[in-house]
Amino acid sequence: MTKKLAKERSERLLKAAAKLFREKGFALTTVREIAAAAKILPGSLHYRYPTKEAILVKLMDDALERATSVLRQAVGKANDPAERLKLAVKAHLELLLSGDDSIYILLYGWRSLGEAASGRIERLRTRYEALWDSLLYEAVSAGCLSKNIDLKLIKQMVLGALNWVVEHSSGLTPDELTETFWMLLSGEVIRKSQS
Amino acid sequence: MTKKLAKERSERLLKAAAKLFREKGFALTTVREIAAAAKILPGSLHYRYPTKEAILVKLMDDALERATSVLRQAVGKANDPAERLKLAVKAHLELLLSGDDSIYILLYGWRSLGEAASGRIERLRTRYEALWDSLLYEAVSAGCLSKNIDLKLIKQMVLGALNWVVEHSSGLTPDELTETFWMLLSGEVIRKSQS
Amino acid sequence: MTKKLAKERSERLLKAAAKLFREKGFALTTVREIAAAAKILPGSLHYRYPTKEAILVKLMDDALERATSVLRQAVGKANDPAERLKLAVKAHLELLLSGDDSIYILLYGWRSLGEAASGRIERLRTRYEALWDSLLYEAVSAGCLSKNIDLKLIKQMVLGALNWVVEHSSGLTPDELTETFWMLLSGEVIRKSQS
Amino acid sequence: MTKKLAKERSERLLKAAAKLFREKGFALTTVREIAAAAKILPGSLHYRYPTKEAILVKLMDDALERATSVLRQAVGKANDPAERLKLAVKAHLELLLSGDDSIYILLYGWRSLGEAASGRIERLRTRYEALWDSLLYEAVSAGCLSKNIDLKLIKQMVLGALNWVVEHSSGLTPDELTETFWMLLSGEVIRKSQS
DNA sequence: CATGAATGAGTGTTCATTCAT
DNA sequence: GATGAATGAACACTCATTCAT
Numbered sequence: 140m141t142k143k144l145a146k147e148r149s150e151r152l153l154k155a156a157a158k159l160f161r162e163k164g165f166a167l168t169t170v171r172e173i174a175a176a177a178k179i180l181p182g183s184l185h186y187r188y189p190t191k192e193a194i195l196v197k198l199m200d201d202a203l204e205r206a207t208s209v210l211r212q213a214v215g216k217a218n219d220p221a222e223r224l225k226l227a228v229k230a231h232l233e234l235l236l237s238g239d240d241s242i243y244i245l246l247y248g249w250r251s252l253g254e255a256a257s258g259r260i261e262r263l264r265t266r267y268e269a270l271w272d273s274l275l276y277e278a279v280s281a282g283c284l285s286k287n288i289d290l291k292l293i294k295q296m297v298l299g300a301l302n303w304v305v306e307h308s309s310g311l312t313p314d315e316l317t318e319t320f321w322m323l324l325s326g327e328v329i330r331k332s333q334s
Numbered sequence: 335m336t337k338k339l340a341k342e343r344s345e346r347l348l349k350a351a352a353k354l355f356r357e358k359g360f361a362l363t364t365v366r367e368i369a370a371a372a373k374i375l376p377g378s379l380h381y382r383y384p385t386k387e388a389i390l391v392k393l394m395d396d397a398l399e400r401a402t403s404v405l406r407q408a409v410g411k412a413n414d415p416a417e418r419l420k421l422a423v424k425a426h427l428e429l430l431l432s433g434d435d436s437i438y439i440l441l442y443g444w445r446s447l448g449e450a451a452s453g454r455i456e457r458l459r460t461r462y463e464a465l466w467d468s469l470l471y472e473a474v475s476a477g478c479l480s481k482n483i484d485l486k487l488i489k490q491m492v493l494g495a496l497n498w499v500v501e502h503s504s505g506l507t508p509d510e511l512t513e514t515f516w517m518l519l520s521g522e523v524i525r526k527s528q529s
Numbered sequence: 530m531t532k533k534l535a536k537e538r539s540e541r542l543l544k545a546a547a548k549l550f551r552e553k554g555f556a557l558t559t560v561r562e563i564a565a566a567a568k569i570l571p572g573s574l575h576y577r578y579p580t581k582e583a584i585l586v587k588l589m590d591d592a593l594e595r596a597t598s599v600l601r602q603a604v605g606k607a608n609d610p611a612e613r614l615k616l617a618v619k620a621h622l623e624l625l626l627s628g629d630d631s632i633y634i635l636l637y638g639w640r641s642l643g644e645a646a647s648g649r650i651e652r653l654r655t656r657y658e659a660l661w662d663s664l665l666y667e668a669v670s671a672g673c674l675s676k677n678i679d680l681k682l683i684k685q686m687v688l689g690a691l692n693w694v695v696e697h698s699s700g701l702t703p704d705e706l707t708e709t710f711w712m713l714l715s716g717e718v719i720r721k722s723q724s
Numbered sequence: 725m726t727k728k729l730a731k732e733r734s735e736r737l738l739k740a741a742a743k744l745f746r747e748k749g750f751a752l753t754t755v756r757e758i759a760a761a762a763k764i765l766p767g768s769l770h771y772r773y774p775t776k777e778a779i780l781v782k783l784m785d786d787a788l789e790r791a792t793s794v795l796r797q798a799v800g801k802a803n804d805p806a807e808r809l810k811l812a813v814k815a816h817l818e819l820l821l822s823g824d825d826s827i828y829i830l831l832y833g834w835r836s837l838g839e840a841a842s843g844r845i846e847r848l849r850t851r852y853e854a855l856w857d858s859l860l861y862e863a864v865s866a867g868c869l870s871k872n873i874d875l876k877l878i879k880q881m882v883l884g885a886l887n888w889v890v891e892h893s894s895g896l897t898p899d900e901l902t903e904t905f906w907m908l909l910s911g912e913v914i915r916k917s918q919s
Numbered sequence: 920c921a922t923g924a925a926t927g928a929g930t931g932t933t934c935a936t937t938c939a940t
Numbered sequence: 941g942a943t944g945a946a947t948g949a950a951c952a953c954t955c956a957t958t959c960a961t
Contacts, residue, residue, distance in 0.1 A: 164445050166361030170956060182922050185957065247442070250359050283525050292514050293523060295502045296495040303494020308487050319487050326521010328488060330478050365931060378946050380932060554835045556751030560952060573925050575953060637832070640749050673915050682893050682904050683913060689888020690881040697880045709877050716911010718878060720868050755935060767943050770936065
């Protein structure tokens with residue numbers, strides 16, 4: 140019973156922190172604000188997380204865990220490499236648009252981390268990106284992605300486009316965004332001409 | 335003579351601030367650090383810029399001005415819409431990779447601005463993006479960009495891919511990045527298959 | 530137990546602040562001086578009062594509360610309007626000479642307040658003066674104060690004389706001051722002659 | 725010619741300073757504000773007065789000089805001691821209501837002075853009050869003021885009433901105030917009864 | 920487990936004053 | 941005489957963290 144309450148408190152705290160970190164940035168959010176939003180007292184906050192940074196790390200950890208799991212699950216629904224890639228794009232967009240603040244923080248919050256935590260998150264992020272790496276590699280093997288192309292670069296361009304678009308184009312669904320993006324990748328947007 | 339010295343000081347200050355803002359973020363950079371890096375005293379810093387935020391605004395203002403000017407100049411070198419678009423991509427990448435810290439700050443620092451300054455920068459940013467809008471519109475008119483496509487969305491995807499890639503893929507030249515990106519857009523990376 | 534200590538601290542802080550505000554003026558007193566005098570740390574001071582002005586407001590609030598209460602009590606001891614007036618004079622002088630710094634601050638410190646706080650204190654001051662207004666009005670009704678006289682003006686002259694005298698004539702008791710003042714009011718000082 | 729301009733500048737500076745000191749208090753007025761109001765530059769201000777305090781001292785000096793001179797002139801118009809006293813009251817009120825900011829500063833600004841300057845002003849103030857002392861002494865000699873009364877105390881009560889009233893009762897002329905005050909002193913306000 | 924008062928180093932900013940020109 | 945850029949000590953205030961209860 141008590142444990143349940145404790146867990147609820149902890150979740151409220153993380154949710155509140157994520158919301159504030161997203162809205163105001165890590166540095167401009169005070170622990171008092173987090174505590175107030177989570178309806179606990181500043182002292183109690185430090186009982187669960189020793190420092191403010193620890194909250195951020197926890198948030199990022201969880202977000203990455205979730206992202207990895209979601210992506211893995213999404214691509215499992217198809218066998219065709221191109222189809223799997225498209226499913227990954229959609230899953231990534233769905234996650235970004237899910238309203239989960241911690242995903243957002245994951246993308247932009249790493250600048251606030253100390254060296255130790257920064258490395259830790261980087262490793263987790265690499266794990267997430269490794270999923271994309273294998274997806275792209277599969278596609279090359281299946282012949283639906285050109286050989287002799289820098290796969291890492293393609294991956295970053297894809298992720299960059301997706302991450303950026305959710306910040307700067309509002310009101311569209313993941314499906315709509317996926318379709319447009321897929322058209323762009325398929326060369327259906329730019330018509331071959333000369334250059 | 336005095337004026338020259340004053341200008342030099344002012345520039346040293348801005349450069350130092352840009353470097354620190356990029357490295358540590360706006361909130362985590364102290365005015366004392368900026369002053370020390372610029373080899374002036376904290377009080378002298380406030381003689382030129384009333385607040386820390388004013389430095390950030392000035393930095394962003396200048397960066398946007400420069401970006402707009404560079405882009406305008408770059409696309410002026412060609413007449414073919416597709417070629418102009420490619421030149422824009424290259425110019426944008428060159429700017430991002432030029433080592434100018436304030437360009438970086440422009441992309442990620444806006445979260446630190448107060449409401450007034452934020453709106454001001456947003457307006458300038460819109461002016462920069464308007465250049466891209468017209469570039470894309472031209473391309474549609476010339477038939478080398480598909481009609482019936484959300485141009486704003488394409489613009490954000492393009493800019494997102496470019497901005498992201500310079501942060502996460504190091505060691506490549508703007509030309510190399512431009513070539514790969516252009517291949518991606520031209521559909522030469524993903525081979526048409528089914529989906 | 531803790532609460533008791535906290536209260537003691539709070540009182541020490543207010544006493545120290547009042548003393549310093551009186552001696553050096555509000556603007557020339559630093560929060561560090563107040564903290565040092567109260568034997569707490571600057572940070573702890575702001576835990577209780579968010580700003581230096583808040584301390585001043587609290588001091589004035591309390592002083593006015595005390596003054597109102599003391600005056601009300603004093604005049605309750607008599608029924609004759611003239612006697613009540615005289616008791617009020619004595620009570621006012623006793624308060625001023627009680628060594629309570631906050632009463633002094635109340636008289637001269639309002640210039641340091643911001644607009645909001647200033648209005649608040651002004652309202653409280655009006656409440657205190659309303660007691661004098663009613664005292665004077667009573668005296669008129671009872672015929673011991675001339676009709677056709679500007680009562681507000683008389684009130685200000687009386688309060689002005691009393692407030693000023695404690696600043697510039699030292700060593701006398703409230704009783705002595707009251708007697709002299711009463712003689713002055715009664716026309717026993719200036720002998721009727723011509724003008 | 726140059727001298728004339730210099731004098732004009734100096735006067736503009738003093739007027740501006742007096743106005744600001746009255747409105748915002750000495751401590752809250754910055755030299756930059758004074759300089760701006762006097763339309764000179766901060767550096768030039770210090771050419772004429774070495775410190776901010778020096779301006780305040782000069783202002784007080786002049787005000788006291790003027791007050792002394794005005795009072796002396798006013799009482800010279802009559803020979804009867806009571807009449808002279810009444811003229812002094814009127815002259816004092818006229819001065820206070822003349823809109824000359826420095827007179828106001830003289831009354832309330834001494835708290836801002838350092839020890840040295842404070843003593844200096846105190847001596848000047850004593851000289852002004854000595855005029856009142858002699859006025860009152862004359863009145864005693866002439867029999868129109870009761871013997872066996874603390875003259876210093878009476879003086880402070882009179883000055884206190886006058887100084888206070890101009891701050892707290894607006895819209896009345898010096899003549900009106902003088903009449904009411906004189907009635908108060910003459911015992912025409914409080915009717916003798918018992919106490 | 921939870922509290923909240925207390926801490927104190929650190930923050931952005933102010934401003935009277937100086938001084939080379 | 942006059943300037944205005946530069947100074948740097950001082951200011952009010954913040955806030956992540958601690959710890960006695």
